[in-house]
Amino acid sequence: MSAFLVCPSHIAAMAKAQSKAKYAEVKDPRVLCGIMARMNFLSLDARYPDTGGEGFYEGPLEDYVSECVSELDHVSPYLSWVQIYKMVDCFAYQSSEHELWHSGYKMRRQVFNEYCCNQLKNQLVADKFHKEFDGAKWAYSRHAA
Secondary structure (H helix, E strand, O other), rough: OOOOOOOOHHHHHHHHHHOOOOOOOOOHHHHHHHHHHHHHHHHHHOOOOOOOHHHOOOOHHHHHHHHHHHHHHHOOOOHHHHHHHHHHHHHHOOOOOHHHOHHHHHOOOOOOOHHHHHHHHHHHHHHOHHHHHHHHHOOOOOOOO
């Protein structure tokens, strides 16, 4: 698999969406930008150990995070939930090479890993289909009326 550094506006849009998720423990989108950027950098470093994450950006991680944070003010309010969902999928694919990707719940405050991506995608779907979720039956039987 090849990998690339997700652009700062992509990170910013995901951070804004995550900051609004009701289950999110970290609500500050600036902090989320750092957590997300770190995971993408670590993945690139794991995939390309001779160049590292910094080989994909003209500067250190801190500069990339600053650029992501500066994009927060420019995120389109018209991004659909489907677009954000697909952005999370792209981020996940580009950030899955490091061992922390599978670290789950326990590392959710240090890196935006697989657990976090799945949580955000689940929240996007649940928010969109809230009424349908609330009205759906818990169990199914072909004999139920």
